[in-house]
Amino acid sequence: MRGMTIMKPQVQRIRDLTLVRREGSRVLVIGCDSSASIGNKPMDVIQTPPDIAGYYAARVAVMEVLSAGADILTVIDTLAVERNPTGSEIIRGIHRLLHEAGLTDAHVNGSTEDNFVSCQTGIGITVIGEADEEQLKLGCSAIGDCIVMLGEPLVGSAVLEQEAKQCSIRQLQQLAGAAEVHDIHPVGSKGAGYEAVLLAELNGGSFQALPGITEKLEASGGPATAVIFTIEKSNLELLQTSIGGKMEIIGHLYQ
Structure with a gap:
């Protein structure tokens, strides 16, 4: 009109x-x-x-x-x-x-x-x-959130041989539907560390990795066999119980 x-x-x-x-x-x-x-x-x-x-x-x-x-x-x-x-x-x-x-x-x-x-x-x-x-689960994390990886970074033949270790589509949908989960990033070929740094930057913070996990952070996630997400640490145990799968804290989001 x-x-x-x-x-x-x-x-x-x-x-x-x-x-x-x-x-x-x-x-x-x-x-x-x-x-x-x-x-x-x-x-x-x-x-x-x-x-x-x-x-x-x-x-x-x-x-x-x-x-x-x-x-x-x-x-x-x-x-x-x-x-x-x-x-x-x-x-x-x-x-x-x-x-x-x-x-x-x-x-x-x-x-x-x-x-x-x-x-x-x-x-x-x-x-x-x-x-x-x-x-939208984009840029909605809080300083102090822990950064958690669900699934294992896998590439090549390991993708088919260790399918049970992957983050499933259903698990991702449950993460996306959980109000206590903030940002979610699939892990690609550059690894979980790269995605964690990117996630932190998008939220105006920085990523501080836990010691001794450099190799895991650098491993290629191949066809997104793992994801990382942010959450308050106090909410993680209940989320783990409801969704299942291997969840591992890889670091924290700092100012």
């Missing part, structure tokens, strides 16, 4: 996430990830079934969006492989991951490459979620 002022969307990048703020209190949260040379094609460096490649490619982007406290709206796969048989197997792995998150096949859309023969696997994943502004 004439005379009305329409607010333009405000776009912000935090970590590997893009936030889009529109009129109202709902915020779009967008994450993405890519995977190359992991599959069963002749030129793939790491030989693995395509459904496994699809599962873990989707896991990274899904965990990024869930960790921000957002509900997932849709998952888009852009596959640099033919639809059949490789693409269908990758999509099957994506569906398995999403079913763990309580989503359905209808949440997935995407495309494949059927014009040219591919000899190497390429996967792109984009995840779009939505959250209320006050529910």
